[in-house]
Amino acid sequence: MQRIGVAARAAAAELALTAPETKSRALLLAAQSVRDAGDAIQEANESDMQAGEAKGLTRALLDRLMLNDERIEAMAEGLEAVAALPDPVGRVLAQWDRPNGLKIARLAVPLGVIGIIYESRPNVTADAGGLCLKAGNAAILRGGSESFHSSTAIIQALRQGIAAAGLPEAAIQPMPSTDRALVGEMLRAAGVIDVIVPRGGRGLIERVMNESRVPVMAHLDGLCHVYVDGEADAKKARNIVFNSKMRRPGVCGAAETLLVDARAMAGMLPAILNDLITEGCEVRGDPAVCGLDPRVLPATEADWSTEYLDAIISVKIVNGVEGAIRHINGYGSHHTDSIVTENQETADRFLAGIDSAIVLHNASTQFADGGEFGMGAEIGISTGKLHARGPVGAEQLTSYKYVVRGTGQVRP
Structure with missing residues (x-):
């Protein structure tokens, strides 16, 4: 976790200063890389599907897991849609002048390093990686064991695309195995990971909420x-x-x-x-x-x-x-x-x-989908009330800071 975290923080520092057009180019190259890797992604997905069937996954869960040409193309188009969005970093959220001449502005900035823990749906891998990159964040992705091979193949394609644009591959990193202990390592990684975004069933969400030492943006049940x-x-x-x-x-x-x-x-x-x-x-x-x-x-x-x-x-x-x-x-x-x-x-x-x-x-x-809301994609639907609520897109993966400009003022 420390090795992954150090690389992620270095990548996040670079992404925070990366020009919007460079991030968009990286996303377009990542989309093409996903298309080019379609056969390899489907081969990896077939391994996950066979394991899921042997494990007795329900028809609905197998549908969530399954990838085909149409769904791989949808992932690529989702990355292109995110690339076309206005850059969320550097937006002026508010600005005003004080009587003493100070000029104050509230600007959108990246969150930093985002850890995303999700289950079953491998397409979340592309959505999460793309949205984090657009918002200038590094992503550490821990997909469910059922989709391990599919998610690994998708991440490899994403990393090839962003590297071709000259950005660090560590901007998107996978956790290296399906060992559940790695989830605990992520939840204890305060100072390494800035925000945890869990997406899955009640069991996963409750574990994250109970154990995390990192701030959580929760995606609860879809009841x-x-x-x-x-x-x-x-x-x-x-x-x-x-x-x-x-x-x-x-x-x-x-x-x-x-x-x-x-x-x-x-x-x-x-x-x-x-x-x-x-x-x-x-x-x-x-x-x-x-x-x-x-x-x-x-x-x-x-x-x-x-x-x-x-x-x-x-x-x-x-x-x-x-x-x-x-x-x-x-x-x-x-x-x-x-x-x-x-x-x-x-x-x-x-x-x-x-x-x-x-x-x-x-x-x-x-x-109830970020793509249908015009956000290009989403990491999940936040059911909490702090920071973000509803579809979590690129804008919701930013925070803000205050920039104050003066002409020599001192406080009396």
Whole structure:
């Protein structure tokens, strides 16, 4: 950890002073390097997939792990999108003059060395490395054991690209093995790592929060909800619920609980249930929901606080928007929640009352993604309230400092 950390700090010091056009060129070269290494990345991914199948990973987790031509191209395009973003370093966040003539400015600066601990999804490797580089930070990446070979191949491609641009390869470094003890080393690396960003399941997040001596930017469970109001458009409701759950059930923005206004139960819910069940989604409902369709299984109390990351959804009838707000704020993880309604006043009440990082009106929860927000990519969705909240892109990977210019003033 000390060896990796020393190299990372030296790289971070260089990146903090690197011109925006040089960082952008490095990202473009990294994108091309990822494309050129596509066969090698897929070969490495096949090893991870075979190991995952032997280990008994669920269908959803295997989907998160799998890389193909389309997903590798998406990684490269994500790097190019990050390269095209305005440089976040050096932005003037605020400035003002004091009566004594001092000129004060608050400027965006890199965080320094960022340690990123993540599970399963190897594409996070490219997103994290690219965003850290854009914001002038060095990255130390510790992917999950399931994606070790895939992530290693991606990092190798990224490092080739940034080296071709004349930047230090140590700007992006992997932890050298899947040994869980290395996670502990990262969490104890105060003075070496400036910020830890964990991205994974509750077990990982709780360990990081409990053990870390380094400041943490947490990405907690994606316990996301869709609320279908009594004044929803039935077609919109069907499309939004189905997409929120079934587009990719294993991502953090997938809906895990559907709440339905009692006024919409008879008129809208049967078709929604049929859409889900017909496509292989297991539905667990409260007694009222079970009474609508014999294929619905009874929900337990635990279902309302479970992130399935699979083709499973819990469904509950609530009394209007106030019932939905109470349920979500009581059971949710403050990640992403959506309302479907044609009543603007009801929508505004929901958007104001839900204490989550992302709230949506008449849109799928699967838009909870930095790329969809125009950030190019993201490291994760921060569910905390300090420093950054919601998608963590390049701007969120900066801090700030005050620059004060005087003409000889001394304090009386």
